[in-house]
Amino acid sequence: MSKVVLITGVGRRLGLVLSTRLLEQGWQVIGTYRTETPVIETLRNLGMEAYKVDFKIQQEVNDFIGKIKDRHARLDALIHNASDWLPESDTGRHFETIEYMMQVHVNAPYVMNLELSALLQASDGMADIIHVTDYVAEKGSQKHIAYAASKAALANMTLSFAQLLAPKVKVNAIAPALMLFNETDDNQYKVKARAKSILQREGGADEFIRAVEYLLASTYVTGRTLPLDGGRHIK
Template identity: 55%
Template sequence: MTKTVLITGVGKRIGLYLANAFIQQGWQVIGTYRSHYPSIDALAESGADLYCCDFTDNLQIQHFIEKVLAAYPQLDCVIHNASLWLPDNADLANSDIMATMMQVHVSAPYQINLAVAPLLQAAEQKSNIIHITDYVAEKGSKKHIAYAASKAAMENMSLSFASLLAPKVKVNSIAPALICFNEGDSEQYQQKARNKSLMQQVGGEHEMWDAIQYLLCSHYITGRSLPLDGGRHLK
């Protein structure tokens, strides 16, 4: 039977890479995106089931959940990758910045996890929820306080859902530092970023894929956070 994975935020970067990798492995991919990119059309042509959903809007989240519940009898994995990176000096009131960060990184995954729990429980083998958090969830951030706090809350949520859904569903977090550069990042910026790691490099998308495969293959690990930071904590 074809396995099914739900990945949030598949329009670009890590989410897009993961969606394509799962498709190549023969999985059915359900994906969400907020903004339409050419990559979305390419994913659809590859067989992904895609939904436009802005996670700052609870109504859109509920509509998305209803569509998934109506279309799928089970899920094998949910990967919460959708993210929004607002600095604390963004052109919003401080309370709005915090509310937005918590909405995208905590409330949306919380609602989705609770709603699709029966689908995960219905999987033939142990199923998985994976929260993509961030290195700053443990370290904090002077310029992205709300973002770091919301990612820390997301990481903590893994503990509660791991307890709630065991033993059928494993729930873990992956906490990456910089995994890949954006197109147009200057060489000066790239070198500065590399220097923050003991390994003097960024992880690359395949590092995330390998970490996810490690968690999927395990029959034992749950309620944990896997750091992908190149030894930044020792710098």
């Protein structure tokens, strides 16, 4: 019987690569996305059960949870990858910025973990929750304060849910930094970004996938954050 994984934010970048790889490995993948694109149809053709969910809107999250409960008897893994990255507003709409970041990175994962815990407990083996946080959760960020704070809260929830759901469910986090450049990033930015780590390179999607696979395969790691940052902490 295929293992079942729910991955949020599968429409682009790391979520897209990860979901594609797990589909190729025979996982039954449930994915969420925010915007309908040809990529989503490609994922559906590969066998993904895909749902359009705007994580800014809690009612859409609640409706999605209800559908998963109705259609599935178990989950083997839940990977919180959906994210957004807002700088501090120049227009004085600071409350809206922090509210949005907390909703996407904290409120939605918190509710999903609790509401779907019974499905994870129903897994045939040890189940997993993986929170995708960020390097700045520990360092902070002058330009993305709300973002960094929300990712720090998500990292802290890793500890609490690991305690709550043990021993049946392992709960861990991955804290990446500079995994993939955007197509719009110019060479000057790339040089500056690479210089922030002692390895002076981008991590790459395969590094992220291997980290996920390690946590899924482990039977003895929980309540931990796995950093993928090229050694930025000792730069």
